[in-house]
Amino acid sequence: MKSRLPINIINGAGMIIVVVLFLMPFVWMVSTSFKTLGETMTFPPVWFPDQFLWENFIKAWNSGPFLRYFFNSVVVTFGILVLQFCTIIPAAYAFARYTFKGDRFFFGLTMITLMIPPQLIFLPVYLQMSSWGLLDSLWALILPFASSAFGIFLLRQSFKQVPEELLEAARLDEASEGKIILKIMIPMAKPVLITFALFSFITHWNDYFWPLVMTTSDSARTLPLGISKLREVEGGVAWNILMAGNMILVIPILIVFFFAQRQIIRAFVYTGVK
Amino acid sequence: MIGKKAFPYAMITPSMIVFCLFFIYPIGYMIYLSLHDWNFVSPVKDFVGLSNFTSLFSEQEFLEVMRNSLVYTVLTVTLTTGTSLGLAVWLNKQGIVYRFVQGAMFSPHIISLVSISMLWMWLMDPDYGLLNWFLGLFGLPESPWLTDPSTSLLSLVLVAVWKGIGFNALVFIAGLQSIPRDMYEAASLDDATWFRTFWKITLPMLSPTLFFLIIINVISSFQVFETIAIMTQGGPINSTNTLVFYIYEYGFNFFKIGYASAAGVLLLIVVSVMTFFYFRLLSVKVHYR
Amino acid sequence: MAQITLKNVSKRFDDEYVVNNMNLTVKDGSFTVLVGPSGCGKSTTLRMIAGLEQVSEGEIWVDDECVNDVSPGKRDVAMVFQNYALYPTMTVKGNIEFGLTNKKVPKKERESLINDIASIVGLENHLYKKPQTLSGGQRQRVALARAMVKKPKVFILDEPLSNLDAKLRSQMRTELIQLHQRLGTTFIYVTHDQVEAMSMGDEIVLLNKGEIQQNDSPMNVYHYPVNVFSAEFIGTPAMNVFLMEKIMPYTSNIDKDAHYVGFRPEHAAILTTQPYEDSHCITLQGQLLTRETLGSETIYQIKHRAGNFTVKSFLPPLEENNKNVFVSIPYEKLYFFDENKEQDRDHHWKQASSLTVEGM
Numbered sequence: 001m002k003s004r005l006p007i008n009i010i011n012g013a014g015m016i017i018v019v020v021l022f023l024m025p026f027v028w029m030v031s032t033s034f035k036t037l038g039e040t041m042t043f044p045p046v047w048f049p050d051q052f053l054w055e056n057f058i059k060a061w062n063s064g065p066f067l068r069y070f071f072n073s074v075v076v077t078f079g080i081l082v083l084q085f086c087t088i089i090p091a092a093y094a095f096a097r098y099t100f101k102g103d104r105f106f107f108g109l110t111m112i113t114l115m116i117p118p119q120l121i122f123l124p125v126y127l128q129m130s131s132w133g134l135l136d137s138l139w140a141l142i143l144p145f146a147s148s149a150f151g152i153f154l155l156r157q158s159f160k161q162v163p164e165e166l167l168e169a170a171r172l173d174e175a176s177e178g179k180i181i182l183k184i185m186i187p188m189a190k191p192v193l194i195t196f197a198l199f200s201f202i203t204h205w206n207d208y209f210w211p212l213v214m215t216t217s218d219s220a221r222t223l224p225l226g227i228s229k230l231r232e233v234e235g236g237v238a239w240n241i242l243m244a245g246n247m248i249l250v251i252p253i254l255i256v257f258f259f260a261q262r263q264i265i266r267a268f269v270y271t272g273v274k
Numbered sequence: 275m276i277g278k279k280a281f282p283y284a285m286i287t288p289s290m291i292v293f294c295l296f297f298i299y300p301i302g303y304m305i306y307l308s309l310h311d312w313n314f315v316s317p318v319k320d321f322v323g324l325s326n327f328t329s330l331f332s333e334q335e336f337l338e339v340m341r342n343s344l345v346y347t348v349l350t351v352t353l354t355t356g357t358s359l360g361l362a363v364w365l366n367k368q369g370i371v372y373r374f375v376q377g378a379m380f381s382p383h384i385i386s387l388v389s390i391s392m393l394w395m396w397l398m399d400p401d402y403g404l405l406n407w408f409l410g411l412f413g414l415p416e417s418p419w420l421t422d423p424s425t426s427l428l429s430l431v432l433v434a435v436w437k438g439i440g441f442n443a444l445v446f447i448a449g450l451q452s453i454p455r456d457m458y459e460a461a462s463l464d465d466a467t468w469f470r471t472f473w474k475i476t477l478p479m480l481s482p483t484l485f486f487l488i489i490i491n492v493i494s495s496f497q498v499f500e501t502i503a504i505m506t507q508g509g510p511i512n513s514t515n516t517l518v519f520y521i522y523e524y525g526f527n528f529f530k531i532g533y534a535s536a537a538g539v540l541l542l543i544v545v546s547v548m549t550f551f552y553f554r555l556l557s558v559k560v561h562y563r
Numbered sequence: 564m565a566q567i568t569l570k571n572v573s574k575r576f577d578d579e580y581v582v583n584n585m586n587l588t589v590k591d592g593s594f595t596v597l598v599g600p601s602g603c604g605k606s607t608t609l610r611m612i613a614g615l616e617q618v619s620e621g622e623i624w625v626d627d628e629c630v631n632d633v634s635p636g637k638r639d640v641a642m643v644f645q646n647y648a649l650y651p652t653m654t655v656k657g658n659i660e661f662g663l664t665n666k667k668v669p670k671k672e673r674e675s676l677i678n679d680i681a682s683i684v685g686l687e688n689h690l691y692k693k694p695q696t697l698s699g700g701q702r703q704r705v706a707l708a709r710a711m712v713k714k715p716k717v718f719i720l721d722e723p724l725s726n727l728d729a730k731l732r733s734q735m736r737t738e739l740i741q742l743h744q745r746l747g748t749t750f751i752y753v754t755h756d757q758v759e760a761m762s763m764g765d766e767i768v769l770l771n772k773g774e775i776q777q778n779d780s781p782m783n784v785y786h787y788p789v790n791v792f793s794a795e796f797i798g799t800p801a802m803n804v805f806l807m808e809k810i811m812p813y814t815s816n817i818d819k820d821a822h823y824v825g826f827r828p829e830h831a832a833i834l835t836t837q838p839y840e841d842s843h844c845i846t847l848q849g850q851l852l853t854r855e856t857l858g859s860e861t862i863y864q865i866k867h868r869a870g871n872f873t874v875k876s877f878l879p880p881l882e883e884n885n886k887n888v889f890v891s892i893p894y895e896k897l898y899f900f901d902e903n904k905e906q907d908r909d910h911h912w913k914q915a916s917s918l919t920v921e922g923m
Contacts, residue, residue, distance in 0.1 A: 015375050018361070022378045022440065028404055029393050044407050087288040094285035106286055113293040115549040116301070119497040119518045120541055123525045123534055124300035124307065127314075144296035147289035165648035168615050173662035173713075174636030177281065183661070187652035206386035208500050213522070224388040228504055231392065239396050246389040253384055261377050268383060269444045 026250075033057070033244040040239045053240070060230060060245035065218050069226035072138060076211075076222055077204045079142045084200060085193075087147035092155035093181055097167070114149035122213045129214060140214040141222070145204065151196050158192040159185055198260060199267040202253060223249055301542065307535035314529045326536035335512060336520070336537070342427060343516040347495040349431045354438040355487055361439065362446030363476070376447070379440035387437075387500035394433045395420065395505050420506055423513035430501055430514055442487055449483030450476070482555065489552045496544050517541050565626045565639070565716035565749055566591040567612060572621035574607050574773075581607045583773040585621070589717075589766070594743045594750045596764030599796070601755055604773040606721060609753045613719050614638050625716065636665070641710035642719040646726065647702045649694040649709075656690040659709050666713070680708045700731050707742070718743075720752045724759065736763060757797050761785070769793055791823060791904035800828050800862060802898070803872035810869055814845045821899035828875040830896040833863060834889045835881060846891040847872075856880050865890060 032040060033056055035049040060066075094100075095107055129140045162185060170180050186193065208224040215221050221229075230245045231237060257264055308326055310319040330336045361379070365372055382390060397404045398419035406416040419429045453476065461471045477484075499518040502508060508515035508523070515523075517537060525534035567589040574582040582604040589595045597605040610616040612623060614635035622629050630638050641662075650658050656677060663673045681687045684704040694702055703723065710718060720739075724732045740763055743750050754760055760767050761781045769776040769784060769792075777784055777793045788794035794802040804825035838846060849867035861880040865872055865888065874890055881888070900906060 014364070015371065018365075018375055019378045022381060022436075025393050025397060026381070028397065029389075032396065041402055043402050044410075045402065045404055087292065090285035091289040094282040098282040098285075100279070100282040103282070106290060109290065109293055109298065111553075112549075113297045115493075115545065115552070116297045117493065117497050117545065119499055120538065120545060121297060121300040121304065123521060123531070123538055124303040125296055126525070127307075127531070128295075128300065128303070144292070147292040149293065152289060163646065163648065165644045165646055166650065168613075168635070169642065169644060169648040169709075170650070170661070171615065171635045172613060172640065172642050173709075174665040175661070176665075179665065184650055184652070190652075202384050206384070206388075208386065208388045208504075212503070213526070224386050227386075228388050228392070231504070239399075239402075242392055243396065246392055249386055250389050253386075254381070257377075257381065257384055261373075264384060265377070265380055265444055268380075268441060269448050 026254075029243050029246060029250070032240055033247050035240045037238055037240055056240050056244035057248065060241045060248065063241065063245075064226055064229060066223075066226055066248075068218060069221055069223045072141075072220060073205060073223040075138055076141045077201055079138070080145045080204050081197060081200055083142065083146040084148050084151055085197075088151035088155055088196075089181060089186065091147070092152045092159050093185060095152065096156045096159035110149045110152050114153060118144070118210055122210070126213055135214060136216045136220050138220055141211055141220065144210075148196075148200065151200070154192055154196055155189060158189040162188050195263055195267040198256075198264050202256075202264070202267075205253065206249075304535045304538050304542070307531055308539045310532045312531045314531050319532075322532065326532045327539075330533065330536055330540075335515070338512050339515050339517060339520045342512075342514060343496055343498075346427060346431060346434075346498060346516055347492055349428070350434045350438070350495045351488060351491045353431065353435045354442055354491055355484070357435065358439045358442035358487075359446055359480075359484070362443045362450060363472070365443065366447045366450045376440070376444060380444055381440065382437045383441040388504060390433065390437055391501045391504035394429075394436075394501075398429055420514075421510060423511045426506055426510060426513045430498070430505065433501055433505075434495065434498065438491065442491070445487055446480065446483060449480050453479045485555050486552070489548050489555070493545055493548050496541060567717060567749065567751070568624040569608075569612075570622045570624065572608075572611065572623060573619050574604070574611060574616065575619040580773050582611070585773075585775060587768060587775060587778065589749060589751055592747050592749055593766045594740070594752065594764050595766040595768060596752045596754060596760040597768045597770060598754055598757055598760035598764075599770035599776075603770040605753045605755075605770050608770070609719055609721055609751060612717070612751060613640050613642050615642075639713075639716040640719055641713050641715035641717070642721065643703075643706045643710050643723045645722045647694070647706040649702060649705055651693065651695055654691050654693055655686060655697070655705050658694065658705055659712050662709065662713050676712050680712045683711070684708045699727050700735065703727065703735060711742075711746070716749065718746075718748055718750045720750065722754055723752075724754075725756075739763060758799070761797065767797075769796060771796075787906070788898065789906045791825070791900050794825055794898060794900075798827055798829075800873045800875060802827050804898075804900075805869050805872075807899075810845075813847055813869070822902040823900040823904060825898045825900070826892045826896055828862070828873040829877075831874045831890050831892045833865075833874050833876050833878075833881065834891065835887075837889055838891055841891070843895075844891040844893050845897070846889055848887065848889050850886050851881070851888050854880060863888075 031047060031049065034052040034054075035046075035056075036053060039046055039049050091110075095103065095110075125144060126135070129135045134140045134143070166184060167180060170184055175183065206224060207222075208228065211220075211222045211225050212228075215225065218226075227245045227249050230242050307319070309321060309323060311322045311326070312319040365375055365379075400406060400416070400418050400421055403419070405419065409416055417425055420426050457475055457479070458471065461475055466474070496516075497518050498516055499522065502514055502516060502519045503522070506514040508519050518541065521534045521537045521541070524530045524537065567587075569585050569587040572582060572585045572587075573580060585604075585608065587608075597608060599605050607616060611618050614630065614633060618631060622631055624630065625638065625640075650661065653661065659677050659680060660673055663676065668676070677690070678687075681690055684707055686701065686704055686708060689697060689701060689705075694705060697705065706723070723739075724735055727735060736759065739750075739752075752759075752763060764781055766778070767781050767784050768778045771792050776796075777789045779787070784793060784797050788797065788802070791804055795804060802825045804823055807821050807824050810824050837848075838844075847865075847867055847869070849865040849872075852864040852866050852871065854864075855862040859877065861876050861878075863874045863876065863881075865874060872890075898906075
C-alpha cells in the first residue's frame with residue numbers, strides 16, 4: 001500500500017497537466033473575450049480582466065450582419081439534417097433488408113463516396129453550382145450534403161441487427177413498408193440516429209471550408225465565415241472582440257458537449273471503430 | 275403504388291442522385307478539367323493533355339507545396355498517433371476522473387476549426403501571446419511561431435496534433451477495450467512483465483486500430499486547409515502552402531482551373547491509395563472475425 | 564375458420580428443392596402438426612402458407628381462394644414465432660394493438676378486443692410493460708394474444724415452445740390444446756419434437772426431405788407407420804428395424820417376401836430365463852449392454868448378432884448382472900416393410916385386424 005502513494009501523485013499530476021494543456025486555451029479565450037483592448041496588449045499577460053466587458057460580445061455581434069449569419073447557419077444545419085434523415089433512412093433500409101440487382105454496386109458507390117472528402121471535389125462542384133446559378137445561395141451549402149454515405153453505413157448496420165422475424169410479424173400484421181420503417185425500424189435504431197444527428201449537426205455547424213468556397217456575399221454566409229471575417233477589422237486585430245465572437249460560435253457546442261458527452265464521443269469515435 | 279421489384283431502387287434513388295451529382299461525377303469532371311486549359315470565363319476549354327501536370331512539377335512553388343504537405347503529414351501523423359497511443363494506454367480506465375480527462379482531451383475535436391485557428395493565432399502572437407510568456411517562465415527563448423518560415427509549418431503541426439490527440443486517443447481506448455480481458459489474465463499467469471505484455475499482446479491486438487488511424491490521419495492531413503487559410507494564408511514566403519490551399523488559390527484567385535484540377539488529381543491519387551489500403555485493412559479485419 | 568389446401572406445391576432455393584410437389588389438405592378446425600427432423604421443409608411449408616415465402620410451383624388455397632399472390636397481411640392468418648418476435652419498442656398493449664390499427668379497427672372496438680384477449684391469456688396487469696421486462700412464459704402469452712386478437716382464419720405456430728424450459732413447456736402445451744378447443748380455429752403447428760406432435764395434434768403430417776411421409780391421426784401414425792422413416796421417427800425410443808435376412812435364422816414362421824422387419828421397444832418382453840417355445844412369439848437371445856432406469860419404465864440396450872436393439876419395460880428393472888437375456892415379441896406386433904422401406908401391404912391388414920381386436 002505504501003508504494004502506491006507516489007504513483008498516485010505522479011498519475012494525478014500527469015492528468016492535471018493533460019487537462020491544463022487541453023482546457024487552458026479555452027480558459028484563455030474566455031478571459032480574453034472580457035478584456036479591454038489595452039489589457040490584451042500587456043506583457044506579461046493578465047489572467048483576469050479588471051472588469052468583465054460584456055460589450056465585447058455586442059461589438060462582435062454588431063460588427064457584421066450576424067443575425068443573418070446565425071440564421072443561415074441554422075437553416076443550413078437543420079436543412080441538411082432533415083434532408084439526410086429523409087434520404088438515409090430509406091436507403092439504409094433497402095441496403096439492409098433487400099437483395100436487388102446491383103445492390104453491391106450501389107453500396108460500393110456509397111462506400112466510395114464515404115471516402116471522398118469535400119476538399120477533393122470543391123472545384124468541380126463549384127463550377128457545377130455556378131452553371132446552375134446556385135452559387136452564393138444556401139442551396140449550394142445544403143444540397144451536396146442532402147444524403148450521407150456515413151449515415152447510410154451506420155444505419156444499415158443497425159437495421160441489419162433487427163431480427164427478420166420481427167418484420168415478418170409486422171407483415172402478418174398488415175403493416176406497410178412505410179409503417180414498418182416508422183414504427184419498428186426507427187424506434188429500434190433510435191440511439192444510432194441520435195448519434196448520427198449529433199455528428200452531422202456538429203460537423204456542419206462548424207464547417208468553414210464549404211461555405212467559404214460556395215459563397216461570395218453575406219446573404220449566404222454562415223456563422224464560422226462571419227466569425228473569421230472579424231479578423232479583417234481595420235487597424236489591426238482586436239483580440240478581445242475576436243475571442244468574444246468565437247465564444248458565440250463555441251459556447252453552444254460546448255454546452256451540447258457538456259450534456260451529451262457520451263453520445264458525442266461515441267458519435268465521433270464510431271467513425272473510428274466502424 | 276410502386277412495384278415490388280422497383281421498391282428498393284426507389285428507396286436508394288435520392289441518395290444515389292446526391293452521391294453521383296456531388297461526389298462521383300465531379301471526380302470525373304475534375305480529371306477532365308485537369309487535361310484542359312481553362313480560365314473559367316472563356317467559352318472554350320483547350321485540350322492540353324498532360325501538360326498541366328508536367329508544368330506543375332517543373333514549378334518551384336508547387337514542389338515546395340508538395341514538400342510542405344509531405345512534411346506536415348509525416349510530422350502530424352507520427353506525433354498524433356504516437357502521443358495518443360501513449361495517452362490511451364495510460365488513461366484507459368473507468369471512473370469519473372478519467373472520463374473527465376478524456377472529455378477534456380476530446381473537446382478540441384468538436385470545436386470549429388475557425389475558432390481553433392484564431393485561438394492559436396492569439397496564443398502564438400509573438401508580442402502578447404500566452405505561449406511566449408510560457409516559454410519565458412521556463413527561461414526559454416521566445417519563438418516567432420507563425421511569423422517566421424522556419425517555425426510556421428511546425429506551429430501548424432502543433433495545432434493539428436493538439437486538435438487530433440483526443441479523438442485518436444479515444445479511438446485507441448475503444449480498441450483497447452475490445453481486447454479480451456482473459457488474454458491479460460493468461461499473460462499475468464504466465465508471469466509476463468508489463469512491457470512484454472504491451473509488445474506481445476496489446477500492440478498486435480491493437481494493430482488494426484493503429485493502421486486505421488494512420489490511414490485516416492494521413493488522408494485528413496493531406497487535406498489541411500482551414501488552419502492555413504485563417505492563420506497563415508500559405509506564408510510566410512510560401513512556407514505553409516499545402517495542397518488544398520494551393521488548389522483553392524489557383525482555382526479561385528488565379529482562375530487557372532486546369533492547373534488547379536491537375537493538383538486536385540494528385541490529391542485524388544493520395545486519397546485513393548490510402549483508401550485502397552483502408553479497404554484492404556477492412557477485408558483483413560473481416561477475416562479475423 | 565378455413566380449410567387449407569396445398570396443390571403440388573414446391574419450393575426451390577436455386578436448384579435445390581426444399582419442398583417437393585406437396586399435396587396436403589388441412590381440415591377446417593383441425594390441429595394439424597407438421598413434424599420432422601430439421602431441414603425437412605416443415606418451416607418452409609408453414610412460411611409459404613403464411614405468405615412469408617413465395618411458392619416456386621403449385622398453388623395454396625384457403626377455402627375456395629387461391630392465395631398465391633395475396634400478401635401475408637391479407638391472408639387472414641396469424642403466426643406465433645419461435646422467438647416470439649415481439650416489437651421491443653412497443654408495450655404489450657402496443658404489440659397486441661399494432662395489427663388492429665393497421666386493419667383500421669376503430670379505437671373503441673380495439674380497446675374491448677384487447678381487454679378480452681388480455682384476460683383470456685392473463686395479461687391484464689402487464690398491458691403497459693415492455694416485452695423485455697416479462698418472463699418467457701408471459702412473452703409467449705403476448706405473442707399468442709397478438710395472434711388471437713386478429714381473429715384469424717388460421718393460426719400458424721412455428722415451434723412456439725422451443726424456448727421455454729421443460730416444465731413451462733408442458734404447461735403451455737395443455738393451454739394451447741385448450742385454446743384450440745375454445746377457438747375452434749384451424750391450427751397449423753410446426754415442431755421437431757414428436758412428443759409435442761403426438762400430444763397436441765389431431766392430425767400429424769410427417770415430413771422428410773421436403774416430402775410428406777405420412778399424414779394421419781397420431782394414433783394411426785403410431786400404430787400403422789407406412790414406412791421405415793415414419794416408424795423410426797414416431798415413438799421413443801425409436802422402433803427397432805432389422806434386415807429380414809438377419810432375423811430369419813432366429814425364427815421359422817415368418818413370410819419371406821418382406822425386406823425389413825421391426826418392432827417397437829415397448830412391445831417386447833424381456834426375460835432372464837428361456838421362455839417356453841411359443842408359436843405366437845419370436846424370441847431373441849442377447850446380452851444386456853446398458854440399462855436406463857426412468858422410474859416408471861426401464862430402457863435396455865441389448866446386443867444381438869442381428870444388431871443392437873432397444874427394449875422398454877414397465878416392470879421393475881432387472882439386476883445388472885443378468886448379462887444374458889431373452890426378448891420375445893409377439894408376431895402380431897411385428898412390422899414389415901418392403902425393399903423400398905414402404906409398408907408391406909399384405910401384412911398391413913393382418914396387423915390392423917389384430918390390433919382392432921385388441922383395442923376392444
